[in-house]
Structure formats: C-alpha cells, structure tokens
Amino acid sequence: MTQYRRLPQWFLNAALVALLAMLLYPLGFTLWGAFKSDVAFAATRWYPTLPLRVGNVSSAFGSIWRYLLNTVFVAGVGTAGMLLIASLSAFTFARMKFFAKEWLYMLVLALMMIPGALTLVPGYMLYKTFDLLNSYWALILPLVTGGPIFGIFLLRSFFESIPKDYFEAAQMDGAHDFKLYYRIALPLCIPIMGTLAIMQIVGAWNEYLWPMITIADHEKLTIAAGLLISFTGQYTSNMPVTFGGYLVASVPLILLFTFTNRYYVQGLLSTAIKL
Amino acid sequence: MASGPTLLAKIWSSRKAYLFLSPLFLGLILFCYYPPVSGIYHSFFDWDSVGKAVYVGLDNYRELFRDRVFLDSIPTAFLILVPRLIIGIVVPLIAAEMIFNVRQKRLQSAYRVLVLLPIVAPGVVGLLIWKNIYDPTSGLLVALLRGTGLIAPDRVIDWLGSADLIIPSIVFMGFPWIGGTSVLIYMAGLMNISSEVIESSELDGAGLLRRIWHIDLPHLMGQVRFFLIFGIIGGLQDFGIQIVLTSGGPGYSTYVPAYYMYIEAFTAGRMGYATTIGTVMFAAIFVLSLIAYRGMKTETN
Structure with missing residues (x-):
C-alpha cells in the first residue's frame, strides 16, 4: 500500500484538534465566564481563572428554573407521544399490507415539503380558534402531531431492513400484528428511537419562535424563549450571571448528551439519511 | 368490472392498518394538513388577528409585488442563503x-462525540454567544484583530450594526461551521462504501483527493441532495438571527421574506397579508427545491 499518498496521521489529528478547539471555544468561553466575578470577567474573559464564583450560577438558576421545568414537561410528554405514534405508524407502513399504502405514505412524506412559513400564521390562528393559546397544549400538540413525520421516514426503512424471519417465526406462534409491533419491532428500534428522541428533545429545547408567539404568560415559557424574552433583558449588564443562565439552560442537555451520545452516534451511523 | 375485490372490500380488509394509523392521521389532518390549506385560502382575504376575514381577491398579491420592503427582502434572503448553504x-x-x-x-x-458537543447549547445561546463575540468594543473578534495587529488597538467595529458588514457577519457566524449531525450523516455514507472499492482504488494508485472525487463524492450524492433540499427549505424560512440579533436592521438590510411575514402577522396584525407572503414563499421554495432535486438527479446519472 502506498503510504506516502495518504495524509500523514499526525497532520490529520493536529488539524482536527485545531478545528475542534475553534468549534468548542465558545462553549468553553461560556463555561468559565459563568464562574467569574464582574471584575474578573472584565479583565480576563478569554481564559479560565480561579476562584470560581458559584453565586452567579445559583442566582441565574433562581430566575430560570421555571422555564427548565416547563421544557422538561413539554419535551417529555411531546416526545413520548411522538415516539409512540411514529413507531406504530412506521411499523404499519413497513410490515402490513393494506389498500392505498404507498399513497398514504407519500401523503405523510409530502408534509416534509410544506414549509413552516406557510403554516406559521394559519397554525397560530387555528390554536387561537381552539382557545389553546397560552396553554401547555399549544407547545405539546405540535410535537405529537407534526413530530412523527420525520420519525416515520426514518423508522420505516429501519423496520423494512429487519429480516423477515424475525416476524415469521413469531407469526407461527400465533402473534397478531400489534404483538409483532411491541414484542419484536419496538425492542429492535430502541437505538434509532433514541436518536429520534434526542432530535425532538433538542428541538423542543431550541424552539423559541412558537412559544414566543403562543404563550403570553411568562410562567409557561420554555427555556429558549424564556432566556430570550425575559432573562437576557434582566441581566444585560451582568455578563457572568447571563452566562450562568446559559450554562444552567444547557445542563439537562449536557446530561442527556453524556448518557445517550452513543445511541445518537450509532443511530445516525446506522441509518442512511439521504434523498 | 368484477376483477378482484371492490374498493369497499379492499378498505374493509385494511381496517386494522387504518386503525393503527388513525392516531397519526387524526393529528395530521387537524394540525398539519389544515393550516397550509387555510394559509393559501386566507391569502385572498383581509384577515385580522381577531379572525375576521373579508374577501379581497388578488389585492394582497397586487400589494405584495409592489411592496418595496418585500421585494428588497428577496435578494437579501439569497445573499444569506447561498453562502450558508454551500458552507453547510x-x-x-x-x-x-x-x-x-x-x-x-x-x-x-x-x-465523533466532540463534534456533536455543541448541540448541548440551545441555539439561542449560540446566537447570543456570537452577539458577544461580535461586540463592537470588547468582543472576541475585535480583541483578536487588535491582538494580532490587524487593526488599531482602539478601533471599534460594529459587525452587526453596519449595513456593509452585516451580511458577511451573519455568514461568518458559527465558524468553523462544523455541524456535528451533518458530519455523522456523511460518515454513515462513507462507512457504507465497501472497503474493497476503497482498497482497489488505492491499489490503482489513486491518491486521497482522487479517491474522494471519484469514489466518495458519487456515493455521497444522496446525502448532499438531502442537505441541499432541506437546506433550501430551512434556510429560506429562517429568521432566528433577525429575531435574536438584528430585528431586521440596520435599516431594512437584514429583512428577509420570512421575517417580514412574521412582522406583518404579529406586530401589524395583518394575518391575510402575512399568509400571502407565506403562500408566495411556499411556491418559491417548492419550485427551487424541485429544480435543485432535478438538477442533482441528472448530474449523478
């Protein structure tokens, strides 16, 4: 093998480390910024220093815990509903024979091509008509109704790739369709469902436009909207506390990431997302 | 006629599948199919934020295509979209x-794990951190330029406040632009190329760049198409930067159609006019992604 034609490994690693350092620097900047005093921040904001001022983080926590709680609730309920509907529907499309199957499937996929720009305003008016504005429903329902679309796209091809024998053996034992779904299909798709769940939770964490529009009562805002509308305005002059808030806002995602990044990476690497 | 079961019989024999799909379609019909239809429908109405709708025919469209703010916002959208799409x-x-x-x-x-790490910071936080990096007097960017002697130590640069700098600043935002999820999607594609193909190309003496160009790229076209289409769909509608950082300014220099729609709906209360903008955007996005898809398809065949 012609080794000289390859990039030398040390060079590749050095370049990657440099790129990752640039990518991650803003995160580090926020992290150590959150633990500095006002004075230290003004003088040495670009690198970490001691002592750590934990007070920033706890006062930031005091003003945003409510948003965090709301987000956990909304994302939790919404994601559970999404996974249930997405996996059951994808299983049906992948494993059952029925009339107008491909036609219905295209009807679902076509929704991925409908831009939010077209639906934002009429969607808002719809929630208004149902009197759902300013309630948790306005935040949860979009996750449960629109959320499964991408999941079905992802899960259907996954279910189709499961060898037929798995299902046929169970069918011999007299298992009916629903049993095939929760006994065989569900356990096999846990990693990819993990990927989907992470995507949806991260999505809910990041969403600020819809909560900003639909939720008038600040007590019900989710984290991104809460940070944007009320928190940053409150502490404009105190950067360390602001960064403390960013840090607290990220902690649940950091935990999620720590425990699930293997699933997420595996899930993404095992499915072909392409057109 | 009597060839095979009737339509009703076919539907009846599929009842179980339909039952399984009913939760999905119940939600879709109400919250996903109805709004776009309602949006297109109300683009022909004077629709206020209380919900009162008066039919006005094509008036909204006539007004829109004479509206300078809207017309000027279109090139702005592409100035932001095209470089960000290529980078992405x-x-x-x-x-x-x-x-x-x-x-x-x-x-x-x-x-692989480190490249994903930035997703732990909510997107808003990412934007707000960049606001800090772009701070005219004490941001990281001016500090770096001062430190390396590229600008005078007392120079102030208003990256987000000057009409000339705002678009490049928006494009530069997020440097070094490594989206972790995209990286992994590409890697999945690369791992699917059989190692024999790669090894035989190496035996043929193909260098790294030739291998990437002749083997990896053709295999990754599906992924590139995915990023291109959804990049167009997502990019043309995105106005997060306008909401969080610029409010469309300075002046109207960062107004994009989607942001204008948002302003018309939620500050001016002109729901009908806003749905007109939404409908025009839908048509434009549809045509563009179709062209992109067709163009890419023939290129690979």
Whole structure:
C-alpha cells in the first residue's frame, strides 16, 4: 500500500484538534465566564481563572428554573407521544399490507415539503380558534402531531431492513400484528428511537419562535424563549450571571448528551439519511 | 368490472392498518394538513388577528409585488442563503472525510462525540454567544484583530450594526461551521462504501483527493441532495438571527421574506397579508427545491 499518498496521521489529528478547539471555544468561553466575578470577567474573559464564583450560577438558576421545568414537561410528554405514534405508524407502513399504502405514505412524506412559513400564521390562528393559546397544549400538540413525520421516514426503512424471519417465526406462534409491533419491532428500534428522541428533545429545547408567539404568560415559557424574552433583558449588564443562565439552560442537555451520545452516534451511523 | 375485490372490500380488509394509523392521521389532518390549506385560502382575504376575514381577491398579491420592503427582502434572503448553504454542505463533508481517515479507532470515536458537543447549547445561546463575540468594543473578534495587529488597538467595529458588514457577519457566524449531525450523516455514507472499492482504488494508485472525487463524492450524492433540499427549505424560512440579533436592521438590510411575514402577522396584525407572503414563499421554495432535486438527479446519472 502506498503510504506516502495518504495524509500523514499526525497532520490529520493536529488539524482536527485545531478545528475542534475553534468549534468548542465558545462553549468553553461560556463555561468559565459563568464562574467569574464582574471584575474578573472584565479583565480576563478569554481564559479560565480561579476562584470560581458559584453565586452567579445559583442566582441565574433562581430566575430560570421555571422555564427548565416547563421544557422538561413539554419535551417529555411531546416526545413520548411522538415516539409512540411514529413507531406504530412506521411499523404499519413497513410490515402490513393494506389498500392505498404507498399513497398514504407519500401523503405523510409530502408534509416534509410544506414549509413552516406557510403554516406559521394559519397554525397560530387555528390554536387561537381552539382557545389553546397560552396553554401547555399549544407547545405539546405540535410535537405529537407534526413530530412523527420525520420519525416515520426514518423508522420505516429501519423496520423494512429487519429480516423477515424475525416476524415469521413469531407469526407461527400465533402473534397478531400489534404483538409483532411491541414484542419484536419496538425492542429492535430502541437505538434509532433514541436518536429520534434526542432530535425532538433538542428541538423542543431550541424552539423559541412558537412559544414566543403562543404563550403570553411568562410562567409557561420554555427555556429558549424564556432566556430570550425575559432573562437576557434582566441581566444585560451582568455578563457572568447571563452566562450562568446559559450554562444552567444547557445542563439537562449536557446530561442527556453524556448518557445517550452513543445511541445518537450509532443511530445516525446506522441509518442512511439521504434523498 | 368484477376483477378482484371492490374498493369497499379492499378498505374493509385494511381496517386494522387504518386503525393503527388513525392516531397519526387524526393529528395530521387537524394540525398539519389544515393550516397550509387555510394559509393559501386566507391569502385572498383581509384577515385580522381577531379572525375576521373579508374577501379581497388578488389585492394582497397586487400589494405584495409592489411592496418595496418585500421585494428588497428577496435578494437579501439569497445573499444569506447561498453562502450558508454551500458552507453547510461542504464543511461537514471535509470534516467527515478527515475524521473518517483517522486510523486510530479510539481517537476517531472521540472526534465523533466532540463534534456533536455543541448541540448541548440551545441555539439561542449560540446566537447570543456570537452577539458577544461580535461586540463592537470588547468582543472576541475585535480583541483578536487588535491582538494580532490587524487593526488599531482602539478601533471599534460594529459587525452587526453596519449595513456593509452585516451580511458577511451573519455568514461568518458559527465558524468553523462544523455541524456535528451533518458530519455523522456523511460518515454513515462513507462507512457504507465497501472497503474493497476503497482498497482497489488505492491499489490503482489513486491518491486521497482522487479517491474522494471519484469514489466518495458519487456515493455521497444522496446525502448532499438531502442537505441541499432541506437546506433550501430551512434556510429560506429562517429568521432566528433577525429575531435574536438584528430585528431586521440596520435599516431594512437584514429583512428577509420570512421575517417580514412574521412582522406583518404579529406586530401589524395583518394575518391575510402575512399568509400571502407565506403562500408566495411556499411556491418559491417548492419550485427551487424541485429544480435543485432535478438538477442533482441528472448530474449523478
């Protein structure tokens, strides 16, 4: 093998480390910024220093815990509903024979091509008509109704790739369709469902436009909207506390990431997302 | 006529599948199919924020295509979209190739995880951090330029406040632009190329760049298409930067159609006019992604 034609490994690693350092620097900047005093921040904001001022983080926590709680609730309920509907529907499309199957499937996929720009305003008016504005429903329902679309796209091809024998053996034992779904299909798709769940939770964490529009009562805002509308305005002059808030806002995602990044990476690497 | 079961019989024999699909379609019909229809319908109405709708025919469209703010917002959208789209497709590909070519498996999986790490910060936080980096007097960017002597130590640069700098600043935002999820999607594609293909190309003496160009790229076209289409769909509608950082300014220099729609609906209360903008955007996005899809398809065949 012609080794000289390859990039030398040390060079590749050095370049990657440099790129990752640039990518991650803003995160580090926020992290150590959150633990500095006002004075230290003004003088040495670009690198970490001691002592750590934990007070920033706890006062930031005091003003945003409510948003965090709301987000956990909304994302939790919404994601559970999404996974249930997405996996059951994808299983049906992948494993059952029925009339107008491909036609219905295209009807679902076509929704991925409908831009939010077209639906934002009429969607808002719809929630208004149902009197759902300013309630948790306005935040949860979009996750449960629109959320499964991408999941079905992802899960259907996954279910189709499961060898037929798995299902046929169970069918011999007299298992009916629903049993095939929760006994065989569900356990096999846990990693990819993990990927989907992470995507949806991260999505809910990041969403600020819809909560900003639909939720008038600040007590019900989710984290991104809460940070944007009320928190940053409150502490404009105190950067360390602001960064403390960013840090607290990220902690649940950091935990999620720590425990699930293997699933997420595996899930993404095992499915072909392409057109 | 009597060839096979009737339509009703076919539907009846599919009842179980339909039952399984009913939760999905119940939600879709109400919250996903109805709003776009309602949007197009109400683009012909004077629709206020209370819900009162008066039919006005094509008036909204006539007004829109004479509306300077709207017309000027279209080139702005493309000035922002095109470079960001290219960056969003090319840079993760380069990063994926780099990580893929790392020999040591443990290092490789460490890179895979690290590249994803930025998703732990909510997107708003990312934007707000960049606001800090772009601070005219004390931001990281001016500090770096001062430190390296590229600008005078007392120079102030208003990256987000000057009409000339705002678009490049928006494009530069997020540097080094390595989207972790995109990198992994590319890597999945690279891992699917059989190692025999790669090895035989190496035996033929193909260098790294030739291998990437002749083997990897053609295999990754599906992924590139995915990023291109959804990049167009997502990019043309995005106005997060306008909401969080610029409010469309300075002046109208960062107004894009989607942001204008938002302003018309939620500050001016002109729901009908806003749905007109939404409908025009839908048509434009549809045509553009179709062209992109067709163009890419023939290119690979």
